[in-house]
Amino acid sequence: MDDRKVKSSAKSFKLFTGVLAVTIAALFMVSFAAPAVAAGEKMSTLSGQVIAVDPYAGTLTVKSSGRNEASMGLFTFATDNMTSIVSCAQNKALRDIGAGQDVTVTYHEEEGKLFADIIEKKLTLALACIYP
Numbered sequence: 001m002d003d004r005k006v007k008s009s010a011k012s013f014k015l016f017t018g019v020l021a022v023t024i025a026a027l028f029m030v031s032f033a034a035p036a037v038a039a040g041e042k043m044s045t046l047s048g049q050v051i052a053v054d055p056y057a058g059t060l061t062v063k064s065s066g067r068n069e070a071s072m073g074l075f076t077f078a079t080d081n082m083t084s085i086v087s088c089a090q091n092k093a094l095r096d097i098g099a100g101q102d103v104t105v106t107y108h109e110e111e112g113k114l115f116a117d118i119i120e121k122k123l124t125l126a127l128a129c130i131y132p
Helices: 003-033
Strands: 043-054 059-064 074-078 084-089 103-110 115-123
Touching: 003 084, 043 074, 074 103, 074 115
Parallel strands: 084 115
Antiparallel strands: 043 059, 043 103, 059 074, 103 115
């Protein structure tokens, strides 16, 4: 067997296992990253389009894509260092989200304020996760 093929095959295997390990680690972190919410607080999920992001204030404003009139509207979520922001099973920062992007926000309400626990950036193409 040609030495170059062996090196290329070994390099591909290392790349594959590295990507696999990072993906598994990210999924593991996401599953435990949501902060513990006090008993009795209800977690909710909202999908919609980002209208505004303020990384300095730590806020995200989303226009709901609800199915009925009652669930449609603008929602502003507070974020903190416990908020998990994910895209393609990779951790992201609030500054990585832009207006016009579709997101799903898992949140809880506390004293009339909405707190984002998990923000997931949705991508329109499945291949976008393979070739970021």
